[in-house]
Amino acid sequence: MLGILVLRLRTERGGHYSMFPGKLLHGALFRCIATYDAAFAAELHARKMKPFTIGFFRRTGKNNAAVLRAQELNEPHYAEGEELLLRLTALDENVLAALLRIPLGTVLEAGQLSFIVEEILADGRENTGVIAEEELIAAALSAEDAQKIRISFRSPTVFRVDKDDCAVPRPALIFASLADKWTWQELPFAVDKDIVRMVAAKLIPLDWRGAGVRIRQSERKTMPGFTGTFAFSIGRLSAEEREIILLLAQFAPFCGVGRLTAQGFGETIVALG
16 A cells, blocks of 8 residues: 655744755654654664655745755745645555554654644645555556656655766666665566666656755765656657556655655656646
8 A cells, every 4th residue: 555645734943954854854753653653663764665755845835846946955944833744655554554643733853943743634635645556557557648757856866876876867767766666665566677777768858847956964965966847758668668667657656766765855746648
């Protein structure tokens, strides 16, 4: 079972961050789960690959399609009382159940700032919802009319290539990352990463609007990333090639793209056209 949830938050203690807050949100979520299921929080923390993702804060009533620049990501400011949305996803039913159990009124302490959980959305609002893996596969197989894929990276995205970080939105990197995540989760329908790379290399870029950013993870450490929206044509793919690309594309909003998706990176929205 896969799920996308959105926490509607109210800023309790406002202020600004001096670095990207993804790691702080990661810790805040674990502390939150530990208050009502310490054993599961410990087991989840011990897993090398985390079966959930955390996005980046979104302001209500703002243009959330805008490309976020470095200052907005590294030095965000949130005023006391400000309402925010935070997107979480779950890649198995145990994590999904744990996230849905977060008590309303919980205070998430993320660094010097704190946020009150006022509502958990999982009913279709803000593109939330729950789907079985078999339903996801069926949806990909039935998307026969799709001619293009539009992928929006709402938070900084980066790939690990050998021992280096790479912040270039090449289709082969995007879909190889998704193939890895699909395989790690041991989901039905086998995916061959090498074949995925070859098929993704056939995708034709249509348009893009994005930016490269340096993400500040600490006072001394930065890493590259990119945000933005990129569209690719799938019109020249064979039927079998389309199926695998559409399957992974529709998996992307649940698993995120690239590395550190449990620490605010790689938040992804996909639209078919």
